[in-house]
Amino acid sequence: xxxxxxxxxxxxxxxxxxxxxxxxxxxxxxxxxxxxxxxxxxxxxxxxxxxxxxxxxxxxxxxxxxxxxxxxxxxxxxxxxxxxxxxxxxxxxxxxxxxxxxxxxxxxxxxxxxxxxxxxxxxxxxxxxxxxxxxxxxxxxxxxxxxxxxxxxxxxxxxxxxxxxxxxxxxxxxxxxxxxxxxxxxxxxxxxxxxxxxxxxxxxxxxxxxxxxxxxxxxxxxxxxxxxxxxxxxxxxxxxxxxxxxxxxxxxxxxxxxxxxxxxxxxxxxxxxxxxxxxxxxxxxxxxxxxxxxxxxxxxxxxxxxxxxxxxxxxxxxxxxxxxxxxxxxxxxxxxxxxxxxxxxxxxxxxxxxxxxxxxxxxxxxxxxxxxxxxxxxxxxxxxxxxxxxxxxxxxxxxxxxxxxxxxxxxxxxxxxxxxxxxxxxxxxxxx
Numbered sequence: 001x002x003x004x005x006x007x008x009x010x011x012x013x014x015x016x017x018x019x020x021x022x023x024x025x026x027x028x029x030x031x032x033x034x035x036x037x038x039x040x041x042x043x044x045x046x047x048x049x050x051x052x053x054x055x056x057x058x059x060x061x062x063x064x065x066x067x068x069x070x071x072x073x074x075x076x077x078x079x080x081x082x083x084x085x086x087x088x089x090x091x092x093x094x095x096x097x098x099x100x101x102x103x104x105x106x107x108x109x110x111x112x113x114x115x116x117x118x119x120x121x122x123x124x125x126x127x128x129x130x131x132x133x134x135x136x137x138x139x140x141x142x143x144x145x146x147x148x149x150x151x152x153x154x155x156x157x158x159x160x161x162x163x164x165x166x167x168x169x170x171x172x173x174x175x176x177x178x179x180x181x182x183x184x185x186x187x188x189x190x191x192x193x194x195x196x197x198x199x200x201x202x203x204x205x206x207x208x209x210x211x212x213x214x215x216x217x218x219x220x221x222x223x224x225x226x227x228x229x230x231x232x233x234x235x236x237x238x239x240x241x242x243x244x245x246x247x248x249x250x251x252x253x254x255x256x257x258x259x260x261x262x263x264x265x266x267x268x269x270x271x272x273x274x275x276x277x278x279x280x281x282x283x284x285x286x287x288x289x290x291x292x293x294x295x296x297x298x299x300x301x302x303x304x305x306x307x308x309x310x311x312x313x314x315x316x317x318x319x320x321x322x323x324x325x326x327x328x329x330x331x332x333x334x335x336x337x338x339x340x341x342x343x344x345x346x347x348x349x350x351x352x353x354x355x356x357x358x359x360x361x362x363x364x365x366x367x368x369x370x371x372x373x374x375x376x377x378x379x380x381x382x383x384x385x386x387x388x389x390x391x392x393x394x395x396x397x398x399x400x401x402x403x404x405x406x407x408x409x410x411x412x413x414x415x416x417x418x419x420x421x422x423x424x425x426x427x428x429x430x431x432x
Contacts, residue, residue, distance in 0.1 A: 119430040122191040123386055124163055124172065125395060129420030131157045133174065135191055136414055138426065143384030143397050148414040149192060156183035156196040162210045162423050164219075169427040171243040175207035175221060182210070182221070184243060189431030203235040203250040209263040209319070212239070214271050218295035219245060222261035222276060232260045232278050236295050253278075254300040257286040262318035266290070269326020273352045282316045285331065287352060305331065305345055307357040312340060319423075322349070328404040329354065330385070334369070342366040344387070346404060362387060362409040365396040388421035395421060 121138040123145060133153065137146035151157075153174065162175040165187070172193065174183040182204070186194035209222035221235040237248035253259050261278035276286045279302055288300040306313035316334035329349050335341030340359070343366065347357035367389040385406055387396040392411070395418065399407035414421075 119169070119428045120191065121426060121428050123395075124165070124425045124427065125388060125414060125418060125421050126160045126163050126174065126423040127417070127419040128159045128161060128177070128422045129390075129393075131159060132417070132419065133157065133160065133163065133172075133193070134414045134417040134421070135193070136417075137191070143386075143399070145395070145397070145412045145414065148417045150417040151193050153183050153185055153193060153196040156181070156185070156198050160422070161208050162222075163425045164210050164212050165425055165427045166212060166216050166243065169429045172425075173210060173212075173219065175210045177206055177208070180204040180207065182207070182245070184245075187427070187429055189429065191427075191429045199245045201235060201237065201245070201248040203233065203248045205233075207235075208261065209265075209276075211264045211266055211274075213266050213290070213295065214268060220264045220266075220274060220295075221248075222264045222278070223250075224260055224262065231256075232258050234258055234261060234264060234274070234276060234297060236297070238295070249296065251288075251297045254286070254288065254297065256280060257288075257300045257302055261286070262316075263320055265320035265322070267322045267326035267329070267349060268324060269322070269349075270352055275320050275329070277314075277317045283314055285314055285317055285320070285354070303354050305347060305354055305357050307345075307347075307359070311357065311359050312343075313357070314345060315341075317345070323404060331357075332387075333359075342368050344406070346406075358405070360406045362396045362398060362406065365389070365394075365398075365409040365411050367391040367394070386424045386426065388418070388424050390420040390422060393418045393421065395424060 121140055123134075123136045123138050125134040125136060125148075127134060127150070130150075131152065132150045134148045134150050136148040138144075139146055156176075157174060158176045158181070159178040160174045160183070161177045163172060165172045170187050172185045172187055174185065174196075176183065179198075181198040181200050183196045183198050185196035188194055204221060204223060206224035207221050208224045211220050212218070213220070217239050219237045219239055221237070223233045223235060225232055231253040233253055234251040235248040236251060238246040240246055251258060256279065258276060258278040259280050260282070261276045263275075263277050265275045267273065267275070272290050272292070274288045274290050274297060276288065277284075278286055284302040284304050286300050286302055288297040290297060304313040305317070312333075312335070314331060314333055317331050318334060319332040321330045322328065327349055329345075329347045331345040331347060333343050333345060335343055340361070343359045343361045345357040345359050348355035366387060368387075369391050383400045385396075385398040385400055387398065387409070388394075389396060389411070394411040394413050396409040396411055398409035401407050
């Protein structure tokens with residue numbers, strides 16, 4: 001397995017769907033993080049909200065890109081389920097994180113996202129190409145993106161790879177690949193970041209994915225390679241009441257099933273299993289039991305994700321998300337077969353395992369390679385999925401059909417703020 005290395009030049013666009021994922025400065029592994037969020041997960045919790053601060057953001061109106069192919073909707077899942085969704089993504093860290101109480105706006109954004117008594121919806125798009133996060137207002141009637149504001153996290157972002165947000169949408173956690181630090185950023189009522197701090201832990205190494213459990217008291221970070229033995233692991237970090245992170249524990253590589261993990265996710269309908277990747281051949285997903293007492297992992301198994309021919313199984317899976325009920329999983333794949341690449345597997349979930357999966361290529365709009373996470377969000381408010389395309393500096397916006405499949409996707413460039421977009425997380429921010 002080639003170790004990822006920054007910096008990340010934009011790789012050449014593939015002419016055909018096939019071949020081994022293109023080798024870039026970051027290596028041959030393509031990170032695909034599928035995250036899913038719903039307004040129903042925004043329940044109250046006891047965590048303190050961070051204060052606001054200036055993070056040196058710049059805003060740009062959200063420009064819409066091409067609609068891509070106008071072909072009919074993508075292949076549907078063989079199992080029905082709610083197309084509302086809940087968050088899966090996340091991060092972990094500990095050590096030096098601390099909250100800042102300085103006040104101030106992180107920049108003005110002429111938000112065109114809809115507002116209501118429960119707040120407004122924002123898309124947070126991670127850009128490793130210029131170490132920023134684009135914060136974009138979401139128009140809930142049609143799922144389109146409004147004005148986007150690019151934030152540097154007051155210098156705390158350094159090749160960011162993954163993001164998760166707590167259930168109250170008051171704190172964001174961003175994993176940095178090169179510094180092995182997690183940025184902890186308060187979210188103001190306008191959706192922008194306040195002053196970010198950072199968290200370090202000896203278990204962090206080349207972090208590719210992060211997620212919170214449903215109660216928000218544990219963070220999990222996927223370490224592509226561990227700092228000591230060259231094998232990957234998942235960091236398991238308790239979350240303090242103020243949102244900072246306590247000392248983390250490493251899972252180890254779990255018999256090789258977490259040798260090079262690219263993702264972590266937890267189903268909203270099942271708090272007892274963690275889904276990851278990382279087997280040496282990158283052709284399976286790893287599912288581990290979660291201990292209720294301390295969040296530790298055990299009894300990991302591998303699943304191939306195969307479906308009826310000619311649908312391929314998992315092929316370099318690098319992200320996962322679930323619908324609100326946890327009955328359908330969306331899994332991003334780099335793809336290295338002779339016939340397909342850059343696709344999402346749509347898999348019914350039954351008793352913690354997968355039934356036959358179907359696939360979609362986003363009617364030709366998916367255009368991602370070795371440095372991308374597919375941050376596929378299914379917002380209950382908008383009923384749209386959002387998939388970042390690092391090869392074209394766009395995000396695919398795809399309607400969700402009643403059976404959980406994806407309809408015809410369009411694209412958006414974030415008003416030019418997207419730079420090798422790597423992950424997307426949607427959150428309903430209270431207070432607007």
